[in-house]
Amino acid sequence: MDQLLTLNNGVTMPAIGLGVFQSPPEETAAAVETALGLGYRHIDTAAGYGNEREVGEGIRRSGVDRDDVFIETKVWVSDYGRDETLHAFDKSATKLGVEHIDLLILHQPMPQHFERTVAAYEALEQLLTDGKVRAIGVSNFMPHHLTALRAETEVVPAVNQVELHPYFTQRAVQEADSSLGVLTQAWSPIGGITFYPGWGEERTSVLEDPTIREIAGAHGRTPAQVMLRWHIQQARSVIPKSTNPDRIAQNFDVHDFELAPDELVSIDDLDRGVRGGPDPDAVDPSSWDLEIPEA
Ligand code: A2P
Numbered sequence: 001m002d003q004l005l006t007l008n009n010g011v012t013m014p015a016i017g018l019g020v021f022q023s024p025p026e027e028t029a030a031a032v033e034t035a036l037g038l039g040y041r042h043i044d045t046a047a048g049y050g051n052e053r054e055v056g057e058g059i060r061r062s063g064v065d066r067d068d069v070f071i072e073t074k075v076w077v078s079d080y081g082r083d084e085t086l087h088a089f090d091k092s093a094t095k096l097g098v099e100h101i102d103l104l105i106l107h108q109p110m111p112q113h114f115e116r117t118v119a120a121y122e123a124l125e126q127l128l129t130d131g132k133v134r135a136i137g138v139s140n141f142m143p144h145h146l147t148a149l150r151a152e153t154e155v156v157p158a159v160n161q162v163e164l165h166p167y168f169t170q171r172a173v174q175e176a177d178s179s180l181g182v183l184t185q186a187w188s189p190i191g192g193i194t195f196y197p198g199w200g201e202e203r204t205s206v207l208e209d210p211t212i213r214e215i216a217g218a219h220g221r222t223p224a225q226v227m228l229r230w231h232i233q234q235a236r237s238v239i240p241k242s243t244n245p246d247r248i249a250q251n252f253d254v255h256d257f258e259l260a261p262d263e264l265v266s267i268d269d270l271d272r273g274v275r276g277g278p279d280p281d282a283v284d285p286s287s288w289d290l291e292i293p294e295a
Helices: 025-038 052-062 082-096 111-129 143-152 171-180 210-219 223-233 245-252 261-268
Strands: 004-006 012-014 042-044 070-075 101-106 133-139 159-163 183-187
Touching: 025 052, 025 245, 042 052, 052 070, 052 082, 070 082, 082 101, 082 111, 101 111, 101 159, 111 133, 111 143, 133 143, 143 171, 159 171, 171 183, 210 223, 210 261, 223 245, 223 261
Parallel strands: 042 070, 070 101, 101 133, 133 159, 159 183
Antiparallel strands: 004 012
């Protein structure tokens, strides 16, 4: 049984969600079905991942009641704008095969077109009022993006999903989130971005980090489990991605051990302040060649 986190509007969300970024559509339904069979009750996808349909299929195949599953998805930037984002909800809900979405978030800020980011968020507010989504939020927002959004909109985002692992701990984002009452959710929580196969240049995998390995050894756990435990003890949500049944199981089996305060600090201290993913201010995501097909 997963730990529940309470969002700023009172909705509860299981702390651990199965991530499906880069999960090929043909493997996604099986991964979702496996995860739900193991006790996961939260799945994180995105319109931009191209596998919402298979997430819905996996939920139906699992036999778990839809209302017992917390479904999170993201609006891609090509659908930003008031009417476009309202329509993006319809596309995602239809592909997922659901009437409502538990958490709908903006995938990226668009600093170069911030007025469209605001219009997209206003559409999320409308969907919240209409009861089509239970909570709304953002992803990849830096503190100044949160400040700019708060200046122009009403509802405080429930969640900010950002790259966050021991080599990039995002202290400023975590502080901004908590001062506003936004829950921080970690993508690449076990540092997948530090070792994704095929991402070109040499990277140092956080799974190989000596400090993490030592702590893992002391607890008889794996490095991935230690990192997930570090997040959970610091009250973050995590969405580890795996399509491998053993690793899906391992990533959920993190509720029966406890890291000591000094162990948490020594993991915090591994921060290198260098992100693995794109800098939200340096890229114009609307220039990426990605359009979300109709359902
Ligand atoms: P796979 O799907 O083959 O398990 P992140 O969510 O931090 O981005 O990490 C995702 C990456 O980590 C994927 O490449 C995934 O591959 C791999 N992975 C997931 N769980 C584990 C684990 N427990 N131990 C090692 N690698 C893992």
